[in-house]
Amino acid sequence: MKHRDLLGMEDLERADIERILETANHMREVGERDVKKVPTLRGRTVVNLFFEASTRTRASFEIAGKRLSADVVNFSPSSSSLKKSESILDTARTLDAMDPDCVIVRHSVAGVPKCIADVLSAPVINAGDGAHEHPTQALLDMLTVQQEKGRIDGLTVTIVGDIAHSRVARSNIYGFRRMGAEVRVAAPPTMIPADVETLGVKAYTSLREALEGADVVMALRIQNERLVGSWFPSVREYSATFGLDRARLRFAKDDAIVMHPGPVNRGVELSHELTDDRSSVILDQVRNGVAIRMAVLYLFAGRQRGRAAAEETRP
Amino acid sequence: MKHRDLLGMEDLERADIERILETANHMREVGERDVKKVPTLRGRTVVNLFFEASTRTRASFEIAGKRLSADVVNFSPSSSSLKKSESILDTARTLDAMDPDCVIVRHSVAGVPKCIADVLSAPVINAGDGAHEHPTQALLDMLTVQQEKGRIDGLTVTIVGDIAHSRVARSNIYGFRRMGAEVRVAAPPTMIPADVETLGVKAYTSLREALEGADVVMALRIQNERLVGSWFPSVREYSATFGLDRARLRFAKDDAIVMHPGPVNRGVELSHELTDDRSSVILDQVRNGVAIRMAVLYLFAGRQRGRAAAEETRP
């Protein structure tokens, strides 16, 4: 890879993305075996440095690391050292001194993975930073689309939901644009960032128009607790206007697929029926998440430090 | 095994139980080696999905999985995703999409493991659900009795404590009955379920009578915090009437053994002295717990998906 770290989709060239997707296609096959393990990262240490709680993403990275035979160590500083007012960078430097081969960082503040990457010798993977980026989510979404549609170039992808506060939306906009897709966003006006069209997407406040001709419909999670009363009047109103169900999905192409980063608020972003529909590829996204993270760990954590060990570290 | 999942002792035939106990006897030997590891489940993913906190049982399954060379991932949804109001079934489906070979479920509500098993492709092991069942506890208890007494058939087993609210009691009643033991329960009337005799056991409100001729005396844990004031007046009164000590144990057979699922409230269910007595097999139960969980993981998580990998997945 051109970059040492994976901080965001914004930094990736099309060739980088293609290489990650191609590697993930091989990795997916490992998950289908009885012995779901390859020796690729044997003797490598992967650290999950999660300042923000996340059972799903943490488990996905942990399973990915273990299937590559890496030693995976979970480190959630919130619970102890940060109470001692240790700075985030000192925490990261401490970890780095334990010689990990890769540090996966999640934090509620945008930019923290970049700040950490600047002081570490180990490569950093961003597992979500505030409303900034969540690159492995976008990559697993692209892998799922490629798998379902055979391509990404030329497709129309409609993202529905709180675009302004979504790192998933941001990373997907960069990624799908770079791969040649048309990207549309649909949301109430308060949830669309003012400058979103500078990213090369078209913004809609009509769900129907946004869905017309779409190959892929991606609903974002509504953060109930955070948003009500500030950006929109009620969950009920959001759902009435932007919630997706089978009837509304008919505005999109006949073979459109429905995606969601999970967990779904059933009855809010997606109707109960649509969540479990044949058109829904939500569980494929989860499965592809493990494959993408295996690919990313292989490409970013698997580099040789010296020449001598070259044979041992090749898959 | 006949069933894909291990949800309760109620479902197991005598032949199933015998097979698990026999396998556990082999597994116990692994724990006595210096190198306590066999390659049986190499490349298999075992997930501990614990909605209810449990350090001991979780550690027992984790150690069992690791000694079989499985990758073990702990997943405690309480701390993050369930706060986001994700449904239990969606959590389970998400995990399932990461292709685990086995999901171990503990939940404070009876029936949850069954509901989860209904939607998963991975086998489910019940690690305790409400007051319903805790099958691996009953199996480790039976293994301990078999080891101490050389048999189960024909023995008299007396269970003392809050039968009505105990999954340990329920699973043991099913298991020991199926294996041909006589099972008695002893408790204050409020702690005995009305229909308990339909399970083939005899209920006593006199501890002395219940102990007469018993080969095995199993005390259950009193949930201090939960019960006082509702089902019985005080811990002191319970202990005075149903607490076991050396003097009372003399009502049972001379070579009777004392069991407890742990942790013991010393001085409540068992006197301090009796807890550490020669007759007590409490720590053997813990040791056998690892062996039973190895056996269960081997039998339920070790199945081949395809033929090709057959050799690698045999122990």
Next chain:
Amino acid sequence: MKHRDLLGMEDLERADIERILETANHMREVGERDVKKVPTLRGRTVVNLFFEASTRTRASFEIAGKRLSADVVNFSPSSSSLKKSESILDTARTLDAMDPDCVIVRHSVAGVPKCIADVLSAPVINAGDGAHEHPTQALLDMLTVQQEKGRIDGLTVTIVGDIAHSRVARSNIYGFRRMGAEVRVAAPPTMIPADVETLGVKAYTSLREALEGADVVMALRIQNERLVGSWFPSVREYSATFGLDRARLRFAKDDAIVMHPGPVNRGVELSHELTDDRSSVILDQVRNGVAIRMAVLYLFAGRQRGRAAAEETRP
């Protein structure tokens, strides 16, 4: 090793310390490889029994265990079983019955690891007990000094901070004295134990005098929350009198090194500048921490139980 357990530096002979440091020098080399893994403890179970939260020390032991191929199980009883009023010793006995090869214990009360060691068959490593001892911290400090200075014998080591409440100070005093160094302590009078000079150290209330001729300056962490108002008037005053910066470091030898067990309260014990200075070896201490813990696990957890497995358990 002469002792089965590693409870404190007080118990170690000079030959024991030299053996641990020498072994750690070999282990450090493992951390510099691409494949940071040796099969030494394959099939051994190492349990982190941490009653007191500690992300850094726990991670250091976990990484050390995994690099030796041990199965590492984290067990933090605070979160579940101790709520059930299970006694510490019963928790430890339960764990012991799962046949671990080593139990690493941290507790906020001095003496707990010793009490646990008295009832376990597995060796116990003390990972910090109250204000008593933290032997692996002292060992990693000695390894760092040996690496920087080529020796320990004959050096002058000045420890600055709350000596009275510091297990790090205590363990280092025992260790460095045993290895032939001169040890000085410097602190406000309320932070110096009355009988400290019986340990063979010289106590100073003048930082300048304590630093004169020092080869090694070790600052201790100030527990802000705990101390203010009781032993000294304010953090600001402590820092003004005993905080180290580049100017004050000039009282020590020109090539003096600066150590700190971490995490540093920047601007309190050490100035921001000095924390990141060339003279600071704080991150080397962290790196050496993994090497020391690998050495300690190798020496204490790697013993054979029987003869048959001898070949497999040798590194």
